[in-house]
Amino acid sequence: MDGMEENIFEHNATLAVGSESNTTTIAVSSSLSPEQEAVVAFLPILPSLLSIAGSVCIIRLVHRKKYRAPYRRLLFGLSAYDVFSSLFVPLQSFLVDKETSRRRFAVGNEATCNFLGWGFQASCGCFLYFGALSTYYLMVVRFGVKDEYFARRIEPFMHGFIILYSLGTAFAALGENLYGEQEIGAGCHLAPNESCDSACIANLALILIGIPYVFILVLVLANNLTIYCYVRRTVRQYVKNSQDRAEQNLSSGLVADPNVASNRDGSVDLDKPIEETAAVSSKVKTKIAEVENQQKQVQLVRTQSILYSAAFILAYMWTLILRAAISYTEGEPGPEMEADLYLFMVFRAIFTPSMGFWSFFIYIRPRYLQLRRQTKESRLQTLVRVMQDDDIRSIRSSLNNRGSAYHSNKDSRYSESRRSETR
Structure with a gap:
């Protein structure tokens, strides 16, 4: 009897009759094996739990700072949407309608399928917040926008647009009864029905998900390239100016130092003890070390932005690949294609729900590296200490120090040039 049920699952189609419309719909069975079905169904559970844990930790750290900076508030919105999204991902193979679904572990009904579709559409706010965070980095690093101006003139529109768009489109599609089980892959989203055929659904999916996703992807890549x-x-430029300044200090110090003898032609008497010039040489070495440290701090900002973008691409690229494969397939796409796309379905099940997990480690990375250099504690002890603070302060201070040092260096060179002209 079990063998007969297995054979029916693998090879037979499920017949569903619509009593009101007197139409017959055939749900073609998946081309995945029972083992592959189990992998696709249960694999997202652990990444989703890790992602929720990471996002909750970020929310906790941001809450401890009283949401005082735009960076923290944007990251709070991103983490909140990630928790929301991670709750829906593990349910995609289970809450589809068991009467018509081809999924082996389906236990839901039409209402739960609509719930899944609504949650999937509302989760688009997650990648929209990624775009907002990337734009914040660009405006702070490249254009020097102050937090006060950003919080007053730009940030409210970002939060308002993301929340209204994600929830508004989700409820609008629910009101039009546009949700149904996907042709390929687990879960429910926009699906053809009596009021909207396949072409109509394809256009809606392009407008509601496709275009925003591609726009955010291009925006994130462009922002990071600019940064x-x-x-x-x-x-x-800063290193070059600092080195020139250090060489000038060394030359002027050697000539002006009364302990250093000089000939009539202005050359330094090399017969004097080396210790007499050690103080000036030490100042030059200290200046070079400061320049190298500034360079490392600024590069840390660049790395931080790139890592956030990498997490975003790693999470969403698999869905984009699957949709592209479906769009460019000859004929009507159907469940019989799932065996060919199984590897991409596995990658999506692993990486899509784990974005909050990677975001947490990216968020604490600067502070972790800083404490590792300052203390001799173990990695675990350092990680525990890091979770009591956040990283944006070190990033912003490094940018401010770099900018102030650069401008003060230019001002000092200009003043010295004016003094020499006066003399």
């Missing part, structure tokens, strides 16, 4: 080029150019 990378700006930081690289600024660091090079």
Whole structure:
């Protein structure tokens, strides 16, 4: 009897009759084996739990800082949406309608399928917050926008648009009864029905999910490329000016030092003891060390932004690949394609729900590296200490120190030039 049920699951189609419309719908069975079905169904559970734990830790750290900075508030919104999204991902294979679904572990009904579709659409706020966070980095690093101005003029529109768009589109699709089980992959989202055929659903999916996702992806890549080029150019310019300044200090110190004998032609008497010039040389070495430290801090900002973008791409690229494969398939896409796309379904089950987990480690990374250099504690002890603070202060201070040092260096060089002209 069990063998007969297994054979029916693998090879037979499920017939569903619509009593009101007198139409017959055939749900073609999946081409996945029972083992593959189990992997796709149960694999997202652990990444989702880790992602929820990571996002909750970020929310806790942000709450301890009383949400005083735009960076923290944007990260709070991102983490809140990630918790919301991670709660829905493990349910995709279980809450679909068991009467019509091809999923082996389906236990839901039409109402639970609509609930899954609503949650999937509302979760789009997660990647929208990624775009907002990337834009914040760009405006702070590249254009020097102050937190006060950003919080008053820009941030409210970001939060308002993301919340209204994600929840508004989710409820609008629910009101039009547009949710149903996906043709390929587990879960429910926009699906054809009597009021909207396949072409109509494809256009709606492109408008509601496709275009926003591609726009955010391009925005994140463009922002990080701009930040990378700006930081690289600024660091090079700052290092060059600082080295020139250090050489001038060394030359002026050697000539002006009364303990250093000089000939009539202005050359330094090398017969004097080396200790007499050690103090000036030490100042130059200290200045070079400060320049190198500034360079490392600025590069840390660039790395932080790149890591956030990498987490975003790693989480959502698999869904984009699956949708692209479906769109460019000859003929009507159907469940018989799932065996060919199984590997991408596995990657999506692993990485899509784990974004909060990676975001947490990216968030605490600067503070963790700082404490590891300052203390001799173990990695676990350092990690516990890091969870009591956040990283944006060190990032912002490094940017401010870099900018103030650069401008003060230019001012000092200008003043010295004016003094020499006066003399």
